[in-house]
Amino acid sequence: MSNQTSTSSTAASQQPSFQHSLVCFAAVVITIAGGLFGLGISLHALMFVCLLWTGVNAAFIGFNYLQIRELMTSSLSKAMPAIYIFILIGMVISSFMHSGTIATLMYYGLSWLSPSLFLAVGLVLCAIMSVATGTSWGTVGTLGVVLIGIGSAMNIPLPLVAGMIVCGATFGDKMSPISDTTNLAAMSAGTTLFRHIYAMLFTTVPTFILTLIIFLIIGFSHSFGDADQNLTFSSITQIQTALDKEYKLMPLITLLPLLLLATLSIKKVAAEVTMSCSIVLAVLIAIFYQGESNIESTVIVLNALWENTPASTGIANLDALLGRGGITSMSWTLLLALMAIALGGILHGAGFLSALLKGSIARVKRTASLIATTIVSGFVGNIAMGEAYISIILNCQLFKEKYDDQKLEGAILSRSVEEGSTMTTALIPWTTAGAFYAATLGVDVLSYLPYAFFNYLNAIVAVIMAAVGIGLLKK
Numbered sequence: 001m002s003n004q005t006s007t008s009s010t011a012a013s014q015q016p017s018f019q020h021s022l023v024c025f026a027a028v029v030i031t032i033a034g035g036l037f038g039l040g041i042s043l044h045a046l047m048f049v050c051l052l053w054t055g056v057n058a059a060f061i062g063f064n065y066l067q068i069r070e071l072m073t074s075s076l077s078k079a080m081p082a083i084y085i086f087i088l089i090g091m092v093i094s095s096f097m098h099s100g101t102i103a104t105l106m107y108y109g110l111s112w113l114s115p116s117l118f119l120a121v122g123l124v125l126c127a128i129m130s131v132a133t134g135t136s137w138g139t140v141g142t143l144g145v146v147l148i149g150i151g152s153a154m155n156i157p158l159p160l161v162a163g164m165i166v167c168g169a170t171f172g173d174k175m176s177p178i179s180d181t182t183n184l185a186a187m188s189a190g191t192t193l194f195r196h197i198y199a200m201l202f203t204t205v206p207t208f209i210l211t212l213i214i215f216l217i218i219g220f221s222h223s224f225g226d227a228d229q230n231l232t233f234s235s236i237t238q239i240q241t242a243l244d245k246e247y248k249l250m251p252l253i254t255l256l257p258l259l260l261l262a263t264l265s266i267k268k269v270a271a272e273v274t275m276s277c278s279i280v281l282a283v284l285i286a287i288f289y290q291g292e293s294n295i296e297s298t299v300i301v302l303n304a305l306w307e308n309t310p311a312s313t314g315i316a317n318l319d320a321l322l323g324r325g326g327i328t329s330m331s332w333t334l335l336l337a338l339m340a341i342a343l344g345g346i347l348h349g350a351g352f353l354s355a356l357l358k359g360s361i362a363r364v365k366r367t368a369s370l371i372a373t374t375i376v377s378g379f380v381g382n383i384a385m386g387e388a389y390i391s392i393i394l395n396c397q398l399f400k401e402k403y404d405d406q407k408l409e410g411a412i413l414s415r416s417v418e419e420g421s422t423m424t425t426a427l428i429p430w431t432t433a434g435a436f437y438a439a440t441l442g443v444d445v446l447s448y449l450p451y452a453f454f455n456y457l458n459a460i461v462a463v464i465m466a467a468v469g470i471g472l473l474k475k
Helices: 002-013 018-038 043-060 065-078 080-099 101-112 118-133 136-153 158-175 180-189 193-221 229-246 256-266 271-290 295-306 316-322 327-349 352-361 367-385 388-405 410-420 432-441 445-451 453-468
Strands: none
Touching: 018 043, 018 327, 018 352, 043 065, 043 327, 043 388, 065 080, 065 327, 080 101, 080 118, 080 180, 080 256, 080 271, 080 295, 080 327, 101 118, 101 229, 101 256, 101 316, 118 136, 118 158, 118 193, 136 158, 136 229, 136 316, 136 432, 158 180, 158 193, 158 432, 158 445, 158 453, 180 193, 180 327, 180 388, 180 410, 193 410, 193 453, 229 316, 256 271, 271 295, 295 327, 327 352, 327 388, 352 388, 367 388, 367 410, 367 453, 388 410, 410 453, 432 445
């Protein structure tokens, strides 16, 4: 009898109050936001401080060190499949660079541009580029810079052009199987990568089509003035000439790795197997088609799987893009994800998130309201912390139990979190993404924000579809 009483007392002592949980969680947000923007401290160092803080709070309510460590270890063990994918992502990108896959997409895609279709075609090109490379930053920093120059020559308002670029780049950042945020959201919500992407198709594709229609209407209904055709296409010619000298651009060969990746993904082959097969094929093309089939070229290509190096086209932004990839390129995000997942393990396992859920989210009953709340929470997280990575992880931890209660798949949680975090990070001037886009494109965030239709319409479409019961995956 006394043993039962002791056990019950211990369990009760390990349940934090709502007030304690709020203080613990708020301190994490303030530490990250204040340290990152007020003091310029690195996110990884801030995450270490937050781990210490949450560990102390867990100890305060009765957890010992071994139990706290087990909370972190258990959370990390569940994320191991996604960690494998993180490592493979870097190799996919670098192998696609050396095989000429990315170069081919750029070379032929740039030939499609015309004044009336500039905005629509630019949107599609940026979307294709970001899906293929898994990076919105790389797309904005290369193709985006080219499109800004072309749009300026066509007398198209630069905020409109910048908004189009951000829309297309964000599409791939959200939907690409090799995007870090896509994998991070799936991993944090406890769902598979391709189930996450499948769930996002229901809301993302209609929003993208709507955005494409808007840019088509703008392109055909506005006269942007006479463009200097020589000036307009000089930058395109420069890029294409540089790519043609650097690579052999035969689409039937160079696009095979991308085709294989898409085919195996559609057939629902495991992501690790899909990526590994694509890497092997891309490496073979890089060595035997792009290279000279000798030991030196083989060494360069294989070393690039670990750490890629910039190309030598003579165009700085292009060289930087073609030099992306390699396992080392994922280290920043992967290490941050590991620390954030461990942090989430303590917040969730010690009951802090459950206490917050019961105190602040438990009143949300309807699915549409839950999804809307999740999206708003992701947006607020970006505002507070300036990074989509932390916002994605913490919101997945915060809302997971509520989605389970409503019998919704984890893929719906990961989709909603991305629509609140990934989609809005470009709309906030002080986030790293917003600052990068503004500096790279030469257009401030508040100027291009009204034209980033895809980024804010996605949330509206998601809530409407949830309200009418479309695209909801139930357990």
